Amino acid sequence: xxxxxxxxxxxxxxxxxxxxxxxxxxxxxxxxxxxxxxxxxxxxxxxxxxxxxxxxxxxxxxxxxxxxxxxxxxxxxxxxxxxxxxxxxxxxxxxxxxxxxxxxxxxxxxxxxxxxxxxxxxxxxxxxxxxxxxxxxxxxxxxxxxxxxxxxxxxxxxxxxxxxxxxxxxxxxxxxxxxxxxxxxxxxxxxxxxxxxxxxxxxxxxxxxxxxxxxxxxxxxxxxxxxxxxxxxxxxxxxxxxxxxxxxxxxxxxxxxxxxxxxxxxxxxxxxxxxxxxxxxxxxxxxxxxxxxxxxxxxxxxxxxxxxxxxxxxxxxxxxxxxxxxxxxxxxxxxxxxxxxxxxxxxxxxxxxxxxxxxxxxxxxxxxxxxxxxxxxxxxxxxxxxxxxxxxxxxxxxxxxxxxxxxxxxxxxxxxx
Amino acid sequence: xxxxxxxxxxxxxxxxxxxxxxxxxxxxxxxxxxxxxxxxxxxxxxxxxxxxxxxxxxxxxxxxxxxxxxxxxxxxxxxxxxxxxxxxxxxxxxxxxxxxxxxxxxxxxxxxxxxxxxxxxxx
Numbered sequence: 001x002x003x004x005x006x007x008x009x010x011x012x013x014x015x016x017x018x019x020x021x022x023x024x025x026x027x028x029x030x031x032x033x034x035x036x037x038x039x040x041x042x043x044x045x046x047x048x049x050x051x052x053x054x055x056x057x058x059x060x061x062x063x064x065x066x067x068x069x070x071x072x073x074x075x076x077x078x079x080x081x082x083x084x085x086x087x088x089x090x091x092x093x094x095x096x097x098x099x100x101x102x103x104x105x106x107x108x109x110x111x112x113x114x115x116x117x118x119x120x121x122x123x124x125x126x127x128x129x130x131x132x133x134x135x136x137x138x139x140x141x142x143x144x145x146x147x148x149x150x151x152x153x154x155x156x157x158x159x160x161x162x163x164x165x166x167x168x169x170x171x172x173x174x175x176x177x178x179x180x181x182x183x184x185x186x187x188x189x190x191x192x193x194x195x196x197x198x199x200x201x202x203x204x205x206x207x208x209x210x211x212x213x214x215x216x217x218x219x220x221x222x223x224x225x226x227x228x229x230x231x232x233x234x235x236x237x238x239x240x241x242x243x244x245x246x247x248x249x250x251x252x253x254x255x256x257x258x259x260x261x262x263x264x265x266x267x268x269x270x271x272x273x274x275x276x277x278x279x280x281x282x283x284x285x286x287x288x289x290x291x292x293x294x295x296x297x298x299x300x301x302x303x304x305x306x307x308x309x310x311x312x313x314x315x316x317x318x319x320x321x322x323x324x325x326x327x328x329x330x331x332x333x334x335x336x337x338x339x340x341x342x343x344x345x346x347x348x349x350x351x352x353x354x355x356x357x358x359x360x361x362x363x364x365x366x367x368x369x370x371x372x373x374x375x376x377x378x379x380x381x382x383x384x385x386x387x388x389x390x391x392x393x394x395x396x397x398x399x400x401x402x403x404x405x406x407x408x409x410x411x412x413x414x415x416x417x
Numbered sequence: 418x419x420x421x422x423x424x425x426x427x428x429x430x431x432x433x434x435x436x437x438x439x440x441x442x443x444x445x446x447x448x449x450x451x452x453x454x455x456x457x458x459x460x461x462x463x464x465x466x467x468x469x470x471x472x473x474x475x476x477x478x479x480x481x482x483x484x485x486x487x488x489x490x491x492x493x494x495x496x497x498x499x500x501x502x503x504x505x506x507x508x509x510x511x512x513x514x515x516x517x518x519x520x521x522x523x524x525x526x527x528x529x530x531x532x533x534x535x536x537x538x539x540x
Contacts, residue, residue, distance in 0.1 A: 038480060047485035047533065049469050053429050061471055061487050063534035067515055147473055150483035175472065175501050194432025198425040199468065203494060302430060391430065 005029040006317060007095050007109040009086050009262065012041020013303050014294025014310040015115035016069035016078075021314035023076035027321060031107065032073075032080040033097050039073070039080055040066035041117055042295075043303065045144045048168050050195070054304035065303060089114075089262040091287050111289040111317045114263060114277070115310060116296035121255040130217030133224070139165040139253035146172065154249025158226055159183040160214045162190040162197075163390075164301065166253025171200035173251075180204070181245055184212040184228055186235055189364050191390045193301065213237065214250065223248050256299040266290065271345060273335070274298035278345040280330065281355040282316025283309065288325055291317050298343050298358070301392055305358070309343075312356075319352075326350055331405055336371070336412025338362050340389065347402060347409070355397045359411055361387045367416040372397060374405045387413065424462050426455045437463045467491035471533070472504050474519055479511035479536040486519055490528040499524055512538045 005027050008015045011034030019032050038044070043051070046062030053059060056068070073080065081099065088096040089112065096106045120138040135154060137145075143165065145151045155178050159166045162185035170180045183201060188211045190197055201208055209228065215237050216227035230241035258276035260268075268277045269286035276297040277285040284291050293306070293313035300306050328350035333342045340362040347355050361368070365387040372380040372395060379401050384393065395411065419440050426433040431451060437459045438446040447459040461467050470492050473483035486507075492500055500523055507519055513532045520530035 044534070047473060047487075048471050049487060050430075059469065061485060061533035063485050064487070064515060067534050147485060148481050148483065150473065150475065150481075175470075175497060177501075193430050194425050194434075195427040195430060198432070199427045203466070203468070386432075 001094075002107045004031050004107060004109040005321060006031075006111050006113065007093075007107060008032045008113045008115055009089070009095065010034065010041065010115035010117055010294065010296065011036070011039035011080050011082075012115065012117055012294065013043055013066060013069060013306045014117070014296070014313075015039075015041070015113070016066070016073050017307040017310035018113045018115055018293060018314040018317075019078045019080075020069065020072045020076060021311045022318060023078060025315065025318035027318055030078065031109075032078060033084045033086050033095070034080055034082050035085040037082055039070050039082070042140070045140070045147045046168075047147045048172070051303050054302065055307055062303070069307070086262060089266045089290070091266050091290075093289055109289075110321055111291060113310075113313055113317055114285075114290065114292040114296050115294045116259045116262065118256040118258045118295040118299050121252070121257060123252060126252070126254055128214055128217055130227075131219055133217070133219035133222050135219065135223030135248050136217065136250045137252070139163075139169045139251045142249075142251050143169055143172070146176065152176065152178075154178055154247075156181060156247045157249040157251060158214070158228075158245050158247045159251045159253060161185065161253035161255070162192050162208060163253040163255065164192045164196050166251060167192040167196040167200040169251055169253070170206050171204060174204045174206070178249075180206050181247060182207045182209055182228075184209040184214065186211070186213045186231060189388075193390060194388075215242065217250065223250055226250055256295065258296045258298065260296065263290075263292070263296075268292075271298075271341060273341040274343065276343075279313075279343065280346040280348060281344050281351050281353065282319060282326075283313035283344065284316055284320065284325070289320060291320075298341065301390060305392060309358070331374075331402060332408045333357060334408045334410045335359075336373075336410040338365065338368070338413040338415070339411050342411055347397065349402050349405070351399045351402060354399050356394050357397055357411065358392055358394045360392055361389050361413050364388050365413065365415045368413045369416055370395060371412050371414070372409060373412070374409050375407050377405075379409070384413065422463050424459055426450065426458050428452075428454045428458055435459045439463055466494040468494050468497065470497060470500055470504075470530075472501060474504060474507040474509055474530075476513065476536060477508070477510045478538050478540065479513070480539050481536065484509060484513060484519075484536055485533045486530050487533040488523065488528050489531050490526075492523065492526055492528055496524055496526070504530060511536050
């Protein structure tokens with residue numbers, strides 16, 4: 001069995017960033033396994049601009065952002081096996097993959113980095129009543145058909161979910177000549193970035209229905225229409241509020257879920273909120289030598305942070321390869337009030353690096369105090385403005401603050417008047 | 418005549434809420450911006466909104482049937498559909514390099530439409 005220093009599962013933005021960082025850290029014997037026919041992952045279908053502002057101080061398109069990392073990987077002679085689907089990962093870091101040239105192959109590594117991405121919630125996951133005609137797509141699926149395969153997806157479109165992909169698709173379909181009759185959002189606030197609300201909906205006078213959801217789907221072969229209902233504060237449809245829209249296409253932008261069949265099967269401990277693995281400050285999962293990053297760890301809103309976290313995962317993996325794992329005790333990061341999750345979930349008491357913790361607020365707040373505390377001890381207190389669940393936030397926890405902590409760290413956000 | 422407009426800056430994910438005062442068709446004051454780009458955006462946005470345009474064009478001999486393209490500068494929002502009609506006419510053949518111009522000076526704006534990725538020749 002071929003043995004590598006590191007195997008990276010996934011050749012999208014996270015996997016490529018991790019590979020580049022490993023090479024730069026002197027880890028030469030690495031393999032990237034990518035299921036698609038080219039590297040780049042989901043960025044290849046995200047043809048809009050706005051990528052790379054943090055990383056490159058430029059507004060790049062998705063494919064252009066990916067191309068920078070593909071070039072960096074090429075310059076470092078990163079071995080990428082394309083069309084190669086990983087079907088099994090074991091706790092002792094054996095990776096089984098299939099492709100049409102080699103067949104079914106098992107390889108092993110000193111460390112494995114999961115950079116597997118995420119998948120979209122579909123119609124079945126949100127139980128929309130009605131018939132099952134064609135014309136109901138997830139937003140990302142429609143994006144791929146349009147932007148990579150060159151198909152017209154629909155002519156009269158309704159979009160459920162105000163996540164960024166839904167908003168981006170509203171503009172894209174409009175520019176392609178389709179009529180987008182509306183976007184509905186179950187929550188009383190938008191889930192997309194403000195800039196996308198502006199430049200994707202307002203620019204084209206596309207109405208946004210907050211606190212609304214699709215309650216029925218009509219049509220035999222092709223979608224003929226949908227029923228939209230207002231929802232109450234418990235998100236239940238209000239009888240009598242139904243509106244009918246005559247459309248041939250319904251796009252669903254109703255959430256992304258980390259793709260974790262491999263991690264689950266390997267027995268990695270998962271976070272029920274992010275639905276990705278729980279990781280420590282080195283991005284190592286509950287299984288020694290298996291790391292996680294990217295949208296397979298938790299769903300990001302900016303690719304710049306995917307690259308950043310993937311680099312940290314690769315740095316963690318490089319440290320693990322040279323020093324082994326930490327045997328010091330761990331401090332658990334707990335979600336305090338108005339915080340839905342944190343990544344990482346654990347920090348070792350002997351952490352050599354300051355840990356940047358990524359987290360999301362669970363509801364919008366105009367002004368808030370962010371606190372990092374342990375029991376009665378306040379470690380950090382920071383002010384925040386315009387807090388949105390759709391925008392990931394981050395806070396640094398210094399290594400020196402960990403030494404004498406006794407108990408869990410709690411990250412909270414309190415709304416200020 | 419004095420008019421006030423509320424805008425959302427689209428330069429970055431912060432999405433600053435800007436307040437713009439317009440007097441006789443000219444912007445006299447911008448508040449709410451965090452950086453100079455917000456002010457620059459508001460000056461244009463209040464009078465004639467400008468946008469980057471991204472789309473796809475048909476490509477022959479490549480791994481995909483369409484090639485993503487992007488404008489190398491901003492185009493007036495009011496001309497987006499005209500610009501799309503021009504982009505629809507383009508047909509390119511692989512190989513194409515990222516940054517290659519696929520359409521010069523779209524609608525006389527001085528802005529080019531360029532390939533936003535490389536696509537090799539696949540036979």
